[in-house]
Amino acid sequence: MPFNRPAVFRPPSERRSYYLPLTSGCANNSCTFCAFYGSRLQIRPLEDIKGEIDALATCKSSGIRLAGADEAVYGMASYWDGRRLFLQDADALVYPFPKLREVLRYLNKKLPHLERIAAYATPQDARRLSLSELTELSQLKLGILYMGIESGDEAVLNRVGKGVDCKQMIEAGNKVKKAGIALSATVILGLGGAEMSRQHTAGTASILSDIDPDYAGALTLTLVPGTPLHRRWQNGGFNPLSPFQTLYELREIINTSRFSRCFLSSMHASNYLSVRGTLPQDRARMLAELDDVLKKGDPSLLRPESLRGL
Numbered sequence: 001m002p003f004n005r006p007a008v009f010r011p012p013s014e015r016r017s018y019y020l021p022l023t024s025g026c027a028n029n030s031c032t033f034c035a036f037y038g039s040r041l042q043i044r045p046l047e048d049i050k051g052e053i054d055a056l057a058t059c060k061s062s063g064i065r066l067a068g069a070d071e072a073v074y075g076m077a078s079y080w081d082g083r084r085l086f087l088q089d090a091d092a093l094v095y096p097f098p099k100l101r102e103v104l105r106y107l108n109k110k111l112p113h114l115e116r117i118a119a120y121a122t123p124q125d126a127r128r129l130s131l132s133e134l135t136e137l138s139q140l141k142l143g144i145l146y147m148g149i150e151s152g153d154e155a156v157l158n159r160v161g162k163g164v165d166c167k168q169m170i171e172a173g174n175k176v177k178k179a180g181i182a183l184s185a186t187v188i189l190g191l192g193g194a195e196m197s198r199q200h201t202a203g204t205a206s207i208l209s210d211i212d213p214d215y216a217g218a219l220t221l222t223l224v225p226g227t228p229l230h231r232r233w234q235n236g237g238f239n240p241l242s243p244f245q246t247l248y249e250l251r252e253i254i255n256t257s258r259f260s261r262c263f264l265s266s267m268h269a270s271n272y273l274s275v276r277g278t279l280p281q282d283r284a285r286m287l288a289e290l291d292d293v294l295k296k297g298d299p300s301l302l303r304p305e306s307l308r309g310l
């Protein structure tokens with residue numbers, strides 16, 4: 001079966017990156033809220049990936065287009081500044097380690113000005129790889145991993161089929177940091193619905209404090225048609241939070257989490273309000289921004305539903 005280039009799902013901070021697919025889909029396709037639920041993992045052949053790197057490097061160095069390369073390569077190359085590259089897809093770290101190392105070596109060789117390589121990683125991926133393997137990847141410019149934590153409450157994690165518990169996620173996060181790779185942990189506001197909001201918020205602040213990531217990104221739950229959680233909502237089994245209730249969750253997480261130094265943001269397009277800053281020093285300013293909007297209670301201050309994205 002030919003490899004199908006996946007659509008781009010990327011963190012906001014990777015907007016200027018080149019998107020290089022190693023896989024399509026997600027190996028851990030069990031999360032009931034996620035657009036990747038039930039997706040079939042496709043592993044892209046190594047030679048195919050090297051061919052794309054060759055086409056990209058040739059185009060950037062000489063403007064020459066190699067025959068047979070995907071048009072998407074040239075579309076991205078035309079605006080790419082050559083500094084950052086994001087490995088697709090939802091858990092690129094699942095790519096078999098010897099081949100993954102080879103991809104990174106090849107990128108370093110063909111694109112020597114590359115400053116940082118990034119990818120999504122599941123906690124399962126980070127636990128499976130050894131510390132020395134992760135360290136090798138770090139030395140090959142794998143500079144940041146985006147890891148979905150989603151919640152720090154065991155009951156919420158169980159209910160959404162995350163497949164790992166808090167202890168395992170803390171272990172995974174610590175291993176990534178120890179390998180010298182920056183860690184960005186993402187959590188989902190509203191994931192516990194109204195019923196589990198309090199425990200979701202407390203647990204999430206607690207696990208973020210325990211992991212103490214370099215970056216933390218808050219997303220807001222979007223009910224994706226076709227997912228089990230969407231069906232549960234349609235059947236009356238899930239009571240989502242209102243937009244303002246999600247902001248109360250964000251406020252509580254910012255107020256109660258304890259970091260040594262973490263850039264926390266809600267810039268992702270799924271959120272109703274963008275807040276960002278470095279914790280702990282920006283805590284008071286971030287809380288004041290949220291309190292101002294919460295006090296006014298004016299929906300026009302929030303991102304309209306039609307402009308929210310995944």
Ligand code: SF4
Nearest residue numbers: 026029031034036090
């Ligand atoms: S949340 Fe992450 S691990 Fe779970 S299905 Fe989606 S992409 Fe995969």
